Amino acid sequence: MLRFLVRRSITTLVTLVIISAVTFFLFFALPSDPASLACGKVCPPELLALARHNLGLDQPVVVQFVTWLGGVFAGRDFPGLGHCPAPCLGYSFVNRAPVFETIIDRLPVTISLTVGAAAIFLTFGVGTGILAALRHGRPLDKIASVASLIGASVQIYFIGTLALYFLVYQGKLLPVPSYTPITQNPLAWAQGLLLPWVVLAIIFTANYTRMTRSTMVENLGEDFVRTARAKGMPGRTVVLRFALRGTLIPVVTIFGVDLGTLIGGAIITETTFGLQGIGRLSVRAVTYSDLPMLMATVLVAAGAIVVMNAVVDALYAVIDPRVRLT
The missing domain is CATH 1.10.3720.10 (MetI-like)
Structure with missing residues (x-):
């Protein structure tokens, strides 16, 4: 039973990482602007610029995902918004608060x-x-x-x-x-x-x-x-x-x-x-x-x-x- 639980826990963790990767690339690989989506429908220009910077859109998509995944386990800093402790699932610009x-x-x-x-x-x-x-x-x-x-x-x-x-x-x-x-x-x-x-x-x-x-x-x-x-x-x-x-x-x-x-x-x-x-x-x-x-x-x-x-x-x-x- 113990061996099964350990193996199943590892499988579950790997499955969640794969799901998170698919979800991330699905949203961020779309032709639309992820910053505009993240910021919401009513978003002032200064907040839109801050969203683009915090999402790391100037980096390759793979680097963006690694940064996001690292934030889930170790937390991350959002310039102009503060520190998001682990598990950090991102920052909601609509609610003006960490997602978690x-x-x-x-x-x-x-x-x-x-x-x-x-x-x-x-x-x-x-x-x-x-x-x-x-x-x-x-x-x-x-x-x-x-x-x-x-x-x-x-x-x-x-x-x-x-x-x-x-x-x-x-x-x-x-x-x-x-x-x-x-x-x-x-x-x-x-x-x-x-x-x-x-x-x-x-x-x-x-x-x-x-x-x-x-x-x-x-x-x-x-x-x-x-x-x-x-x-x-x-x-x-x-x-x-x-x-x-x-x-x-x-x-x-x-x-x-x-x-x-x-x-x-x-x-x-x-x-x-x-x-x-x-x-x-x-x-x-x-x-x-x-x-x-x-x-x-x-x-x-x-x-x-x-x-x-x-x-x-x-x-x-x-x-x-x-x-x-x-």
Whole structure:
């Protein structure tokens, strides 16, 4: 396991460097002026000149990337703006602040939204899928299948808008979605994010219900499950110890990708409910052509997916003893 973790960490680091290189060259190799993009749409001439100097546009592109990458690990100085400590992802001329500071400020919102919604859709999705599989062909199975199909078909901005109108503005049943740090007031933190959690979870619960049900039905017919039943093991033990383990492999695989994607920014959900997270920040970066911020949000999203995939690979050995990590 230790050898696997070390090797996977090195692979993850190399992958992130490759992604950062592709992202960097993609933006800086465009025919447009990177300084104008970095400075934003409303940029005075003196700030534009400062942006060109700080981006090092008088240097070869390779030298620019090495300088930028060195700043990530060791920090760098921006003439006329000050020192940017490591990890330095650049300077946003739109926000007038280092990019990493803004990312750190927005990240708790996205993580809170992701963790709360993931807890709901993983619990209800997997639980409903197991019940539907155990009642295969019965009314509960059919109801769960229809409900999951409907849930997977609707869009967040549709049910989110309806939920805001009927539950918040008209019914006054829930507070207006907002973010309060959990360390400041845990109750306000949960109340402000409850509606976004539920709406986001509806979409994912449907997918996990369908996946869990289909995989569980298949596993219940496998030889090892029939052997366990023939030996007289209790039904709960057969389901939880044997059938569920095989079911969790594809569930954990998709969960790692979904969790990484949500941490990278739940753009539609954050925009619908007005939450100032990474997703909303990426939209703002595109709107104002904030190139350093846009690059940073791309790297955060890619990094979250890469890291979560590494975690999923390690969990395989925990879930299924037949998997060996070398």
